[in-house]
Amino acid sequence: MTAGWLRLGYQSVLFSIAEMRTVHTWRTWLFGWVARLLTQVTFFALIGKFLADDATMQFVLVGNIVALCCLESMIVVLTIAGERRLGTLPLLAMAPTSHVPVYLGRGLHWLASGIASSVIGWLVLPPLLGVPLPWPEALPAMAIILLVALSCYCYGCFLAGLAVRYRSLQVIVLNLGYLPIMAFCGVNVPLSFWPTWLQPVLHLFPLTNGLQAIRTVLAGGTWSEVWPKLALEALVGIGWFALATVSINRVVTKGRADGTLEFGN
Template sequence: MKAALKWFDVLMMSTRIGFRDLAAIYTWRTWTFGWFLRLVAQVVFFTAIGLMAGTEARVQYMAVGNSAAVACIEAMVVITATVRERSLGTLALQVAAPTSFVLTYIARGLYCLVIGTASSTGVFFIVMLIFGFPVSLGTALLVPLFMLLVGASSYCMGIAMGAIVCRAPATQWLALNLSYLSVMTFCGVNVPVGYWPSVIQRIADVLPLTHGLHSLRAFIGGRPAGEVVNGLLLELLVGVGWMAVGVLLLRWAVAGERRRGTIELSA
């Protein structure tokens, strides 16, 4: 029991530190009228392209897809966290601490997931309003849960990619951009997954967003509950798989840095 409470305290403290990092970068004004407004404009832009197709279904398809992609984009910012920890000199302190550095690293970036869930939910309702799609009370209450799950699986993939860039700090922005752009391209945001060759479809099956987005569309479209739940379970499974890979890669990366004595070097 004491061990569990200790881990919980570390988790909460690490999460609070992460949010303090965010507060040092943004004020509520700069975040709302800078970053969030940029996300709204991005989703409106891609959704407006759907108007060229001339069908309401296509417009809604792109509105839902690009809104959910926001959760993915923000959650994957955690990819840059290992490099930032090295640059600040805090990664070495986490490794030297008696508590698992994996726990503190994962918890310090949780603000990416929380903000991503809030942003994607907010963007979803704004875009639905702009394009005149009605949103029922049930949808309004449950959409944040879908966004949270999509964001969580994306966060888990971000942990894995962050472990890789820990060994190659110069690639952090390349890894971030390739990760979320690949998900946006192949996982059903603007075109169905079935549009791509079978090899790409198989890859999309193990990427975040694919199953969660399908489940969200099934929910909004009033399709059978079994289809909705199945998509959610698959998205959860993808997230668990990426988290397992991420923990293993992170331990491997940090162990290598310790052997070479380079863990404290600035990126």
């Protein structure tokens, strides 16, 4: 079974690369898509400076740079939901292999693009905006972006299971999944800003713990302070991955039983 999942995962990677090439050239990706994302981050960072001070600007800048990988990773919601419109869902449901790795691998190009966008933002925006980051501490902090992106991708796959079931709501599902992370999970304001009863709930979302780990590294914290946050971010990602697997399986199982997997529904 493991070999089969790896083979299907490899094919999903190849398909994702081919799909990304149909969406973007390197020029449109870099000077169109990434430039637009970096402009968004710059806007929020400058708002932070305008309303407060340089420290707030750095806080907002770091949070929004890391959030880019979350934003792009969660486009997997639209990618997976689109499979039903294209009519490939019933074909996968009838295939003599698991549909799970195929579906969970459908947005890998957005995962890779999100990581690349955050890394570019990490390297370009702080010196451009005059926000110094502590080097070499910023290097391992940048590496944590990979874990955050994976965790957010798993969360997006779970939401995609809902979007496949209710295809007309796919954009709403994406926005309602992403906007709470931007608002509540420490991107623009600290977690301590929110009510005490809400804060433990926010640790169940992706990005929250990973972003806290990044901020701890940048503040010169010890790795004994950082590792628990990284472990929790990984556990959150694994949890959302498990829920995504169950969600996708339920859609297919129910569709097989009541015939709701047909093209376009």
